[in-house]
Amino acid sequence: MNPRILLLALLLMGGGGAFLFFRLLSAPAPLPAGPAPEARREVLVAVHSVRPGDFLRAADFTPRSFPISKIPQGAADASLKARHGLDGAVARQELAADGVLKADGFVTPDETGFLREVLAPGMRAISIFITPVTGVSGLVEPGDQVDVVLVQQAHDGPDGHEGAAGAKGVVASARILAVGQSVRKIQVDPKKEAGGTMPSPSTATLEVSPEDVGVLSVASKMGDLVLAIRPRSSEGQASSVPQVDGEKVSMKLQNTTRRSSVRVYNGTASASNVEF
Template identity: 30%
Template structure:
């Protein structure tokens, strides 16, 4: 065997030995990755009542030993995990209880809207626009107050009573916005190009009647309430009494300080009343009809206007 072949074989063996040594050294120096002994599962972040539409704040991830993980629990990072946000809770859950798909009713399930109603409650829809509906930022599961604003111009002569606003219903839950009964996912911006024109609310039968009448009296607006409440029970969180109505004069100092002795055109009431003609009275005698002044105008000197006095008794037909 020639020296060239021997040298080549020696070089090849040296390269192989170097590669083996490098792999062994790298394996020894690499820290061993411990096998995870816990899994993060989805649990309730607080005591949740039955019929609640779940929000992000209602859910949290909790580490748990693998041996204690329930078979139907939702594991963090698991492929095909069910999205529970916006789902209806079928029964109450204590804080820290694992939540599974069987504990909720998904928004796409048949009868979801009827299932969201609490016992003896009703679903009522009201019309909204971009302003009265908070520019489309109200979502299913929110709590709102219903405000009624009325134009009182035709019902009163007092300028400071021309407009009134009052809260007719307090702390009612939003069931659906348009046809959407599920809150958007985290990070998704609201669709401002296709805003809903109706909002469906969960109310008692009496509240439903109040809302129906209020919709005929004036315009309705929704006032979004904060989620920061002491309790999640709407009945316990409702105010003890409704606030009084707010009138135009309570807001506008100009209307409140408007002189009562002057009309909006600047003419005094006394001058107007002095130049105004007395009210006419129509008298029917069979098929004949005649006009005369009222008895109060006659007694104040209207008799000099060549108007015959009114009969003291009703004329026979």
């Protein structure tokens, strides 16, 4: 090989090596790795505000992820099973919207003393008989606010004449604690319902004042007790169903009945009005 070419090749190789060597020396030092991201966990937060004594449902809460250091101690589990377990539970503590639910913030129907936890201070629990008609077609459920109406059938008066039937509200804004033996919303089985084997609850347990316990006990012997569901916006209002008797109903029907009149011509001799 030509010595000049060999020398040129060696110079090129040496220059390239020197260039790489100095390039490595001048390269910036690698930045230190940042702290690892903090572990997170899902907990349940309230969709809306919750008051002590409110019946809870899974839909009242939604899972949300937080850094573990930001999660309050004792936060409730956010698993699907835990959420379904909230159906029928009752809040022990007040919780604002977006507040984290704690494991000791509610009581479930399976716990001992559940009914005592549900009752507001000074209130009592009493059960009354209901039917599909008096119980709002089975649509009434725990947590609903209802008026209780006493309906009395027509009866013979002291003079031998039949007395008029009547209705009167006896308890206003009572809270439903249980329907039948269930404090949860009744899950209807379509197959059983279609086959006519779906039993209807025969009792409803209400939260009432001590005085109203006596009122309902006596009223249940005087006639049928009918439940009327109140809207959520009326909670806390004491107004009840006004008293109505058969005579008032008859008068209202007479006043509201529309009468039609037809003019009938009997040939050309005369004409008359016929009302019906």
